[in-house]
Amino acid sequence: MKLAVVGAGPAGARLALDAARDGARVVVFDPAHPREKPCGGGLTAKGLAEVPAGPAHDPLPARFVADCRLESGEGEAVRVSLDRPVAIVSRREFDAWLLRRAQDAGAEHRAERVVEVDGDGSLRTARGERMRFDAIVGADGANSLVRRAFLAPTPPERRFVAAGWYAPGDSEMVVRFLPGVAGYLWLFPRRDHVAIGVGAPLRRFATRELLARLEAEVERDFPRLAGVLSRYAHTIPSPSTDPASILELAGVRWALVGDAGALADPITGEGLYYALRSARVLADVLRETGSPAGYPARALADFGHELLASARLFDRFYAPGYARRMVRYAQRSPAIREVLGELVLGDQGYVGLRRRLLRALPRFLWDSAVARLRPAA
Ligand SMILES: Cc1cc2nc3c(=O)[nH]c(=O)nc-3n(C[C@H](O)[C@H](O)[C@H](O)COP(=O)(O)OP(=O)(O)OC[C@H]3O[C@@H](n4cnc5c(N)ncnc54)[C@H](O)[C@@H]3O)c2cc1C
Structure with missing residues (x-):
């Protein structure tokens, strides 16, 4: 299979790596490397699990952090210890490192901007060169050209x-x-x-x-x-609450991954995990079927429901007083701090959160009673 990947951010580099390993001829286009992409660079534990292993002589360039201070913005704060670290990366270093992994696997990087793509698998670069591929993948970020060729841009x-x-x-x-x-x-x-x-x-x-x-x-x-x-x-x-906002992400010869597919968490803005994960899901579908057409349904089943749940929860999460209550409860109760730690790591998602909180409720009530008695004692 001859695959064009437009964009060598985390989504594009991860896809190029997996598809090249699976035997595809991969060309990844990006004129911008090395560059510092605007980003916090926070990689949750679930994001870290999607990062490929690197060789001993080229370790992942990251700072590892094992606790996080959460503040309500109204005076309350709580320190949440994580049972394993999250990573914080500079995108200049991290993206270059990922691209090296793709090149090691045999993907070709062309430092060129793509200016036109067509439904028959052909594209044109800024230098005027025309090329034809079996499939074109848009991994070209929030203002994706590939997306605009096949779908409407993600609305404001x-x-x-x-x-x-x-x-x-x-x-x-x-x-x-x-x-x-x-x-x-x-x-x-x-x-x-x-x-x-x-x-x-x-x-x-x-x-x-x-x-x-x-x-x-x-x-x-x-x-x-x-x-x-x-x-x-x-x-x-990010996606809307409608599954159609994920089910529209591919056709017979094209697909969108990462920010190009609007695959970030609406509540937190976490996009690195979804960039890496969507690339891996698409690579699996390409390997198994030779076409991207089955990717949207697989993406919805794999991680899509989590994004839709986040979109549904958004207003409740940012309602007045919610953050303050959350931080206050966490100050009082190790059980709630544990749940917050799981959320920061990405071990606990929005799907199943209510059930997880219900499981923590007896310990929370106990912790609260102890906290109330402690000053009297
Ligand atoms: C300020 C900010 C802070 C953030 N903080 C975090 C965070 O802490 N944690 C987290 O998980 N997420 C964070 N995100 C989200 C995260 O940055 C994105 O979700 C992630 O970068 C998406 O990766 P991607 O590979 O899809 O796209 P990108 O990283 O945007 O990469 C797209 C690439 O495509 C290239 N490109 C674009 N157009 C073309 C073209 N026509 N031809 C060829 N190449 C092209 C670009 O040069 C670029 O290198 C943050 C986002 C912002 C804006």
């Missing part, structure tokens, strides 16, 4: 806007919910700097407004991180 009401800066220095990992903003700010420590950012629904806030809020919070509470190495802003597309 399905996009998070995220913006911030990279600062010199160090920090613990912090996630702070922002009252009045259906989103949060983050401090993610990397190997040699800190990624600082804020995200919220594009339809509700202008980037300028969000950045002003972030700057004020950082100046007040984390003044050592006010220095700027470089600034960034970009959108994160």
Whole structure:
């Protein structure tokens, strides 16, 4: 099979690696490497599990972090210990590392922009070269050209806007919910700097407004991180509550993975896991059937219901008082801190969350009673 992959971010590189290993002739197009893609770079444990193994001489370039401070944004905070670390990466380093894995497996990287794709498997590059493939995969990010050739662009009401800066220095990992903003700010420590950012629904806030809020919070509470190495802003597309927003992601000779397929978590903006996972699901379908046509149904069954559940939960999750209650309960109860740790790691999803909380309820009630008695004692 001759496969064109447009975009060498995590989705494109992971697909190129798997398809090349399966014996396909893979050409991956991306003119931008090496580059720092706007991103916090937080890889949950479930995301880390999708990262391929590397050779001993080229270890994964990441900072590993084993706890996270969660803040309600209204004064309460709780430190959540993770039973195994999450990774925080610089996208310049991580994406280049993944692309090396794809090249090691035999994929060819062409540093060229694709400017046109057609339903018959042909494409044109910015240099005017025309090529024909058995299938073309759009792994070209939030403003995907391949998506626009086959589907409508992801609409603004399905996009998070995220913006911030990279600062010199160090920090613990912090996630702070922002009252009045259906989103949060983050401090993610990397190997040699800190990624600082804020995200919220594009339809509700202008980037300028969000950045002003972030700057004020950082100046007040984390003044050592006010220095700027470089600034960034970009959108994160996600599915709607309708399964059709996932079932539309392929045809006979084309498919969309990662941000091009709008496969990020609407609540958290987590996209790295879904970029890697969607690529792996598509690679399996290509290996088994020789065509991408079966990929959307497989994607829905594999990880899609989790994304749809997140879209359904969004308003409840960001309702006034929710974050405050969550942090207060976690302060009082190790059982709730355990559930939050599982959420941060990605071990616990939205599907099954209610059942998991019900299981934690007896311990939560016990912890709460003990916490109430403790000051009296
Ligand atoms: C500010 C911000 C913070 C985020 N933080 C996190 C986080 O902490 N954790 C997390 O899990 N997710 C995070 N995300 C989401 C995450 O960055 C994306 O979901 C992820 O990068 C998607 O990977 P991808 O491979 O699909 O696309 P991308 O990483 O966007 O890669 C697309 C590639 O396609 C190339 N390309 C584009 N057009 C063409 C073309 N015409 N021809 C050839 N190549 C092309 C680009 O150069 C690019 O290299 C964040 C997003 C933003 C905006």
